[in-house]
Amino acid sequence: MASRRRPADSVKTDKKKKKKKTTTSEETAELCSLVGDEQVKKSVQEAWSQRTAHTQGDLELDCQPFPHCIIKNFLGSETFVENLQRELMELNFHEKSNDLYKFKQSDDLKKRTEPHISGLRAALFGRFRSWLGEVLQVELEPVVDISCAKYEYTDVLLCHDDELEGRRVAFILYLVPPWQSSDGGTLDLYTTDSSFQPQSIVKSLVPSLNTLVLFEVSPVSFHQVSEVLTRDKCRLSLSGWFHGPSLERPPRHRGPPIPRSPHLPRDETLLLEWVNPVYLDISYQEQIQEEFEDSSEIQLKGFLKEEKFKEVKEALAQIQWTKRGPPNKRCYEAATMNTLPQCVKLSTPMCCGELRRWSNGGYTLLHDTEASRAEYALDLVLPFCGADWQSEFGGFTCYVANEEDEELLTVYPEDNSLALVYRDKETLKFVKHVNHKSLSDSENSLTCRSFYDFSFVYYE
Ligand SMILES: O=C(O)CCC(=O)C(=O)O
Numbered sequence: 529m530a531s532r533r534r535p536a537d538s539v540k541t542d543k544k545k546k547k548k549k550t551t552t553s554e555e556t557a558e559l560c561s562l563v564g565d566e567q568v569k570k571s572v573q574e575a576w577s578q579r580t581a582h583t584q585g586d587l588e589l590d591c592q593p594f595p596h597c598i599i600k601n602f603l604g605s606e607t608f609v610e611n612l613q614r615e616l617m618e619l620n621f622h623e624k625s626n627d628l629y630k631f632k633q634s635d636d637l638k639k640r641t642e643p644h645i646s647g648l649r650a651a652l653f654g655r656f657r658s659w660l661g662e663v664l665q666v667e668l669e670p671v672v673d674i675s676c677a678k679y680e681y682t683d684v685l686l687c688h689d690d691e692l693e694g695r696r697v698a699f700i701l702y703l704v705p706p707w708q709s710s711d712g713g714t715l716d717l718y719t720t721d722s723s724f725q726p727q728s729i730v731k732s733l734v735p736s737l738n739t740l741v742l743f744e745v746s747p748v749s750f751h752q753v754s755e756v757l758t759r760d761k762c763r764l765s766l767s768g769w770f771h772g773p774s775l776e777r778p779p780r781h782r783g784p785p786i787p788r789s790p791h792l793p794r795d796e797t798l799l800l801e802w803v804n805p806v807y808l809d810i811s812y813q814e815q816i817q818e819e820f821e822d823s824s825e826i827q828l829k830g831f832l833k834e835e836k837f838k839e840v841k842e843a844l845a846q847i848q849w850t851k852r853g854p855p856n857k858r859c860y861e862a863a864t865m866n867t868l869p870q871c872v873k874l875s876t877p878m879c880c881g882e883l884r885r886w887s888n889g890g891y892t893l894l895h896d897t898e899a900s901r902a903e904y905a906l907d908l909v910l911p912f913c914g915a916d917w918q919s920e921f922g923g924f925t926c927y928v929a930n931e932e933d934e935e936l937l938t939v940y941p942e943d944n945s946l947a948l949v950y951r952d953k954e955t956l957k958f959v960k961h962v963n964h965k966s967l968s969d970s971e972n973s974l975t976c977r978s979f980y981d982f983s984f985v986y987y988e
């Protein structure tokens with residue numbers, strides 16, 4: 529199954545379409561002299577095939593954690609770069625947001641006739657493609673697959689491998705103002721474990737003007753664009769793929785299924801002790817049941833008794849947390865079960881459940897292997913988030929239709945409000961990336977704000 533929801537969808541060649549007459553003429557893009565040099569080509573080819581590092585002037589090939597090539601001053605003319613930037617900034621951009629990313633993407637670049645955009649496109653998919661094909665010793669197709677992206681404050685593209693039928697080599701050309709790692713927006717490269725799952729970031733590339741980055745799309749090419757932290761700069765880039773025969777992929781790793789514990793029988797004393805008495809009233813329960821049957825979702829505000837809610841809230845501070853990954857599927861902290869204080873233990877899961885902590889950088893992703901496991905389920909989430917958690921921080925749960933990206937429902941965390949959602953086989957959920965806005969600005973230093981939730985899933 530092809531990977532879903534990648535930043536740019538694969539673009540097909542329009543062989544049948546006639547070339548439209550345009551009023552603008554194409555501006556030739558000069559590429560840096562390295563690309564024309566036979567000797568350079570030979571040595572890069574040799575180094576890439578041997579998986580060894582190689583540097584020659586503005587070109588650097590590094591094979592850790594996976595082979596990638598950085599070419600500084602890629603375009604020969606500064607004026608060309610400036611004009612290209614200007615043309616790109618004048619395009620229409622569309623806000624793109626899902627589990628994996630939040631950024632702005634331009635109109636389709638394949639058909640643009642601006643002189644510098646079309647000039648670059650011709651150079652990349654013409655001369656440069658031939659050079660790259662020779663370096664990698666593969667036949668790269670003339671398929672044009674390129675788009676322009678703008679990442680601004682809190683924008684992000686989480687861990688992914690770019691894998692999609694036909695994509696062989698990924699490229700990114702940065703068109704950024706002077707940029708530092710503290711501005712965020714680095715291209716982070718992950719190591720992988722023996723089952724090809726991403727592990728940790730071992731290299732972060734800081735974008736810089738007129739630098740081209742290339743890497744082969746492979747089972748280990750996991751990378752991310754870290755959250756942009758600067759509030760006043762825009763990370764502009766052109767990115768896309770050279771198409772060709774895909775590298776062989778091992779079967780997708782599914783990871784062990786999460787163990788399910790049996791449902792505890794209903795315990796009246798426990799309910800009386802913990803739950804807000806309004807929810808124990810039979811006629812109110814009937815009303816809730818009716819509403820839930822109608823809409824498959826409901827929020828039970830003030831679910832726990834005030835004093836119980838407080839008791840748990842205080843106990844949450846004493847828990848030990850463990851990071852949950854891998855980063856292509858999820859990133860948050862889960863409570864280590866044996867460190868749970870007594871009052872929290874009472875609320876431990878009856879089926880599949882966790883006590884989770886969410887802070888800047890946390891998320892879960894829709895993943896192909898999870899999608900194929902989807903089944904009817906009842907989700908219960910009880911957040912402990914304080915009154916000041918805002919929706920723009922992220923951390924809300926989105927329900928989407930499998931395969932399509934149609935958003936069905938968004939559940940925002942609300943203190944002591946039990947959210948119940950009954951979902952069918954075609955419905956998947958993810959927790960939206962918790963961004964930098966969640967850090968609170970106290971006396972000129974940023975402090976990490978986090979929230980907790982008890983998350984239970986009941987299966988049929
Ligand atoms: O902009 C970057 O540095 C990487 C972009 C990327 O990974 C993608 O578009 O798939």
Ligand SMILES: [Fe+2]
Pocket residue numbers: 688689690698751
């Ligand atoms: Fe990518």
